[in-house]
Amino acid sequence: MTTAPALSAKAKPKANGAQQKLWAFASLIVLLLFFSVASPNFMQTSNILAILQATSVNGVLAIAATLVIITGGIDLSVGTLMTFTAVIAGVVLTYAGLPFAVGVVAAVAAGAGCGLISGTLVAKMKVPPFIATLGMMLILKGLSLVISGTKPIYFNDTPGFDQISTGSFVGAIIPAVPLPNGVLILFLLALAIGYVLNRTVLGRYCFALGSNEEAVRLSGVNADGWKMAIYALAGGICGIAGLIIASRLNSAQPALGLGYELDAIAAVVIGGTSLAGGRGSVLGTIIGALIMSVLLNGLRIMSVAQEWQTVVTGSIIIIAVYADMMRRRRLS
Amino acid sequence: MMNRRTLFAAVSAAALLASTGFVAAQDKPYIALISKGFQHQFWQAVKAGADKAAAEFDVTVTFEGPDTEAQVDKQMDMLAAALAKNPAAIGFAALDSQAAIPMLRKAQEAGIPIVAFDSGVDSDIPVATATTDNAAAAGLAADKMAELIGDAGKVALVVHDQTSRTGIDRRDGFVNRIKESHPNIEIVDIQYGAGDQLQSTEITKAILTAHPDLKGIFGANEGSAIGVLNAIKETGRSEVIVIGYDSGAAQKAAIMDGSMAGAITQNPVGIGYETVKAALMASKGESVPKLIDTGFFWYDKTNMDAPEIAAVLYD
Numbered sequence: 001m002t003t004a005p006a007l008s009a010k011a012k013p014k015a016n017g018a019q020q021k022l023w024a025f026a027s028l029i030v031l032l033l034f035f036s037v038a039s040p041n042f043m044q045t046s047n048i049l050a051i052l053q054a055t056s057v058n059g060v061l062a063i064a065a066t067l068v069i070i071t072g073g074i075d076l077s078v079g080t081l082m083t084f085t086a087v088i089a090g091v092v093l094t095y096a097g098l099p100f101a102v103g104v105v106a107a108v109a110a111g112a113g114c115g116l117i118s119g120t121l122v123a124k125m126k127v128p129p130f131i132a133t134l135g136m137m138l139i140l141k142g143l144s145l146v147i148s149g150t151k152p153i154y155f156n157d158t159p160g161f162d163q164i165s166t167g168s169f170v171g172a173i174i175p176a177v178p179l180p181n182g183v184l185i186l187f188l189l190a191l192a193i194g195y196v197l198n199r200t201v202l203g204r205y206c207f208a209l210g211s212n213e214e215a216v217r218l219s220g221v222n223a224d225g226w227k228m229a230i231y232a233l234a235g236g237i238c239g240i241a242g243l244i245i246a247s248r249l250n251s252a253q254p255a256l257g258l259g260y261e262l263d264a265i266a267a268v269v270i271g272g273t274s275l276a277g278g279r280g281s282v283l284g285t286i287i288g289a290l291i292m293s294v295l296l297n298g299l300r301i302m303s304v305a306q307e308w309q310t311v312v313t314g315s316i317i318i319i320a321v322y323a324d325m326m327r328r329r330r331l332s
Numbered sequence: 333m334m335n336r337r338t339l340f341a342a343v344s345a346a347a348l349l350a351s352t353g354f355v356a357a358q359d360k361p362y363i364a365l366i367s368k369g370f371q372h373q374f375w376q377a378v379k380a381g382a383d384k385a386a387a388e389f390d391v392t393v394t395f396e397g398p399d400t401e402a403q404v405d406k407q408m409d410m411l412a413a414a415l416a417k418n419p420a421a422i423g424f425a426a427l428d429s430q431a432a433i434p435m436l437r438k439a440q441e442a443g444i445p446i447v448a449f450d451s452g453v454d455s456d457i458p459v460a461t462a463t464t465d466n467a468a469a470a471g472l473a474a475d476k477m478a479e480l481i482g483d484a485g486k487v488a489l490v491v492h493d494q495t496s497r498t499g500i501d502r503r504d505g506f507v508n509r510i511k512e513s514h515p516n517i518e519i520v521d522i523q524y525g526a527g528d529q530l531q532s533t534e535i536t537k538a539i540l541t542a543h544p545d546l547k548g549i550f551g552a553n554e555g556s557a558i559g560v561l562n563a564i565k566e567t568g569r570s571e572v573i574v575i576g577y578d579s580g581a582a583q584k585a586a587i588m589d590g591s592m593a594g595a596i597t598q599n600p601v602g603i604g605y606e607t608v609k610a611a612l613m614a615s616k617g618e619s620v621p622k623l624i625d626t627g628f629f630w631y632d633k634t635n636m637d638a639p640e641i642a643a644v645l646y647d
Contacts, residue, residue: 041417050412057405151495154430166434245405249431255402300413303362303394306370 035298056182072277073129079260085242090153090252108239115235119228164247210277364414367397381604421611429454445614470505484516485547492527532559548573594632
């Protein structure tokens with residue numbers, strides 16, 4: 001009885017996960033091919049690196065959103081939480097002048113702490129996730145402005161801070177591949193969270209909560225505790241995104257962040273994660289985030305007018321999800 | 333089945349792209365403009381000026397800007413995509429100069445000249461900056477205020493902020509001109525309302541209450557000016573002379589019905605035009621002036637419909 005929901009949940013994502021990822025991956029390849037043919041400027045190393053760089057922040061936020069969405073919830077606060085953690089890093093490093101590592105830990109801890117608050121609101125106080133995280137989104141946006149005094153905090157006194165995102169650890173070893181560290185962090189994080197979801201108890205309960213929360217409860221598992229842990233983990237990941245964006249801009253921009261949650265959610269659904277919960281994958285999300293960046297970059301390279309870029313992006317989201325649904329319906 | 337789905341998506345994407353009216357034009361010189369915004373009327377007017385120059389000089393121009401002035405990272409992504417297209421030159425209005433410098437260096441290394449526009453870029457990388465002389469423009473507002481209130485009495489300022497370049501320049505330009513040329517005018521208060529209409533309204537009401545004999549108020553940007561107008565309307569103090577800045581439907585209507593005496597307008601169309609012109613010249617290796625003053629105008633009921641004024645006003 002104890003293992004029943006866990007087992008079925010574990011089996012589910014594996015059954016059709018591979019095909020779903022393959023589909024998203026094929027779409028990505030089609031887009032890459034299309035833009036390569038459409039413009040000779042698209043397929044050059046510097047542009048591919050620019051696309052990856054543009055994906056790093058949204059990708060990390062989308063991983064956080066994936067975790068919460070798999071539990072059947074939603075997290076609208078990922079964007080402003082990212083900003084909040086960036087501001088915390090700014091306060092710790094620039095205002096307080098503390099060492100580099102303290103700033104990094106503070107940002108991730110602040111993220112996890114805020115995630116835990118959202119998780120508590122959802123799990124213990126039964127506030128619907130949409131409302132709880134909408135509230136958190138606004139609270140964190142306001143707090144970022146208050147703490148920073150509505151001015152950007154620069155990291156000029158922290159040498160090496162810009163290396164978190166823009167430096168290249170890979171490039172130092174293999175000069176031909178100057179992969180920005182922000183992208184490296186995204187890929188490593190994706191591997192880590194992919195492992196957590198598929199190989200650990202936390203991951204198993206994440207899927208189980210999304211597919212049948214009642215069954216998890218009835219089997220005597222501390223469902224609330226696990227849910228809070230997942231929200232906290234997602235918050236900590238937003239802290240990593242905060243560090244990446246702050247490093248890239250060499251500043252914590254306190255007014256930024258609103259709207260980024262929708263980009264993250266879009267990447268998650270393009271990647272095949274169900275908003276109903278219980279189904280999803282980190283790899284799909286990464287591909288979804290890449291599809292969005294490739295699309296936007298490609299349209300820019302083709303000099304498509306900005307108003308039309310938005311129209312095309314919106315349409316692709318609908319097409320991607322519709323096609324995925326149709327395929328799923330035929331399978332079942 | 334998989335292939336059919338993929339094909340469906342690809343065909344849909346291609347159809348969408350075709351419908352956007354995309355034309356491949358690689359033979360003309362290409363100039364990319366990355367602005368601070370896109371959907372505001374002010375930026376659309378800058379874009380119109382850029383398009384005008386593009387037609388005149390036979391160049392291809394693209395114009396992009398983030399949704400809000402907070403999205404510094406999105407502006408960097410736009411700059412990166414523009415660089416990949418290997419443009420002849422780039423026009424750039426930085427949201428945050430410091431954050432943009434690494435990317436601008438990259439452009440410099442690639443030999444792509446940068447022309448700054450609007451608030452410019454706080455660095456020596458740009459070969460030229462096309463912008464409004466905000467201090468001189470606010471000075472003109474001060475002269476007009478003096479003229480309208482009989483060169484004597486109390487006035488106040490409602491400014492958007494005390495940190496941005498435009499906020500500082502407009503405040504100081506107005507205050508200094510009053511001090512230099514109009515000794516009988518007293519500036520009794522300078523308040524900051526973040527350019528927010530509601531906040532500026534409350535501020536103005538407080539100023540009006542504190543100074544029952546106030547003769548005039550200068551609102552230093554569109555939001556501030558509309559806030560001042562709201563407060564005048566709510567308090568019924570229609571004897572107070574109001575001078576605004578920039579245009580927009582609300583200010584234009586207020587000038588038409590007499591509740592606002594007049595306003596300073598920048599020349600957004602000129603900013604776009606001069607940016608493209610300077611960028612093209614720089615790309616050919618010609619010398620361009622470091623600072624291009626794109627000009628400003630005083631407008632009121634009498635000259636609002638004149639072609640040269642109507643062309644730079646926006647709704």
